[in-house]
Amino acid sequence: MNLILLGPPGAGKGTQAKKMVEKLGIPQISTGDILRAAVKEGTAMGIEAKKYMDAGKLVPDEVVIGIIRDRIKEADCAKGFILDGFPRTVAQAEALDEMLKGMGQDIDHVISIEVPDSALLERLTGRRMCSCGASYHIMFNKPKQEGICDLCGGKLYHRDDDKEEAITERLVNYHRQTAPLIDFYTKKGKVRPIPGTGSVDDIFAAIMDAVEG
Ligand code: AP5
Numbered sequence: 001m002n003l004i005l006l007g008p009p010g011a012g013k014g015t016q017a018k019k020m021v022e023k024l025g026i027p028q029i030s031t032g033d034i035l036r037a038a039v040k041e042g043t044a045m046g047i048e049a050k051k052y053m054d055a056g057k058l059v060p061d062e063v064v065i066g067i068i069r070d071r072i073k074e075a076d077c078a079k080g081f082i083l084d085g086f087p088r089t090v091a092q093a094e095a096l097d098e099m100l101k102g103m104g105q106d107i108d109h110v111i112s113i114e115v116p117d118s119a120l121l122e123r124l125t126g127r128r129m130c131s132c133g134a135s136y137h138i139m140f141n142k143p144k145q146e147g148i149c150d151l152c153g154g155k156l157y158h159r160d161d162d163k164e165e166a167i168t169e170r171l172v173n174y175h176r177q178t179a180p181l182i183d184f185y186t187k188k189g190k191v192r193p194i195p196g197t198g199s200v201d202d203i204f205a206a207i208m209d210a211v212e213g
């Protein structure tokens with residue numbers, strides 16, 4: 001099953017993707033996580049991407065399209081994948097369509113997680129991340145031990161782009177560049193709207209109903 005998780009910054013894409021991986025046995029592909037790993041490694045792509053990410057802007061299409069083109073061909077994607085944070089522009093969505101067509105595949109569902117902007121700022125300023133990709137919240141989703149990842153024991157950190165100024169820019173860019181994808185995929189009959197407020201488990205149950213029902 002090939003799935004896309006669509007939603008504004010802080011909607012819970014990463015949080016839900018982790019649970020879906022466990023349940024569905026297909027990998028999460030987060031362009032944000034892949035880019036942050038490149039930043040950490042100090043690769044040429046990471047150095048270039050960091051300028052955009054810290055400012056809350058999208059990394060150029062050709063960079064992320066190249067990442068996805070290679071990633072979805074890997075062996076662990078044979079039974080499908082969960083795209084988290086890709087596509088984010090119409091050009092990316094069109095490129096993805098072409099790639100999948102070439103592989104004789106298609107997208108099955110686009111899970112559109114809906115959260116009002118008013119809730120997102122609090123979620124992002126209170127988020128704490130682990131380099132394994134897990135994300136926590138200082139109020140809403142506390143790790144068992146403060147500052148330590150439940151899953152891998154790693155030290156939690158605050159993302160560089162989870163500062164108020166960058167968050168505001170990310171939201172503006174989401175509405176301008178990414179929200180039009182809801183229309184793009186609605187026309188293809190792929191969108192499954194999921195209210196993204198409430199408990200993580202209830203939202204997860206709604207997602208599972210949408211993809212399995
Ligand atoms: P990316 O890492 O994808 O960031 P994002 O889309 O801004 O989304 P987030 O990861 O911030 O939020 P999320 O929806 O995963 O929420 P989470 O589950 O963590 O991208 C970062 C940057 O990389 C981009 O700005 C761009 O520069 C670049 N980039 C990436 N992909 C790109 C692309 N395709 N094209 C171009 N550039 C690209 O949850 C958030 C918080 O809320 C957590 O603290 C969590 O614990 C909490 N939470 C989750 N669910 C709930 C709930 N139900 N109730 C209360 N709190 C909750």
Ligand code: MG
Binds near residue numbers: 013014015030032085
């Ligand atoms: Mg995320």
